[in-house]
Amino acid sequence: MRVIAGTARSLPLKTPEGLDVRPTTDRIKETLFNMLQWDIPGGIFLDLFSGSGSIGIEALSRGARKAYFVDNAQKSIACIQQNLIFTKMADRAVVLKQDVRSALGSIREDSVDIIFMDPPYDCGEEKAALALLRAMPYVTEDTVVVTEAARDTDFSWVSQLGFYITKDKQYRTNKHIFMKRG
16 A cells, blocks of 8 residues: 555555454545545545545645544554654644544534545444534535445435535445535
8 A cells, every 4th residue: 555646655554454444445545536636735634434544644645734533443543653754744644543423523623625434334433423523613515525335335314414425436345425514
């Protein structure tokens, strides 16, 4: 796994050991960031369920002003910190070792440009996170929320939480759902 583009282009990233983390492949990460490229420069990026931190680091490499990394696993936090130091991006990062639900209330920004979440598949964490995000003052009608999920995951419920789907990008085994607050 590596940084695809930007100031840290081609730098290799570490991943936490074990089966708890499913790193986003370079090909899928490149596709994702091609779709987000206009929203990143100068923006604030949230990487929820961060794992290795590769998504938030990619955002920083492509010009995000600041990125928050949230994970509650010590192995993931250690990995994120190592990757931030290696890529020389630690000064623009906030690493929160917390449950995502707790961390969302700790973020003090006027607005956040992109929120990316990659929770464990089929556990319902994306629903709980969206329920909290709808009430957060930093989530505006311009905030892009992207959720990575198993390809067969149903998202028909997002409108009940005040969000609407703007894009649905399908891959072989998973997908990215792009949403905004309605």
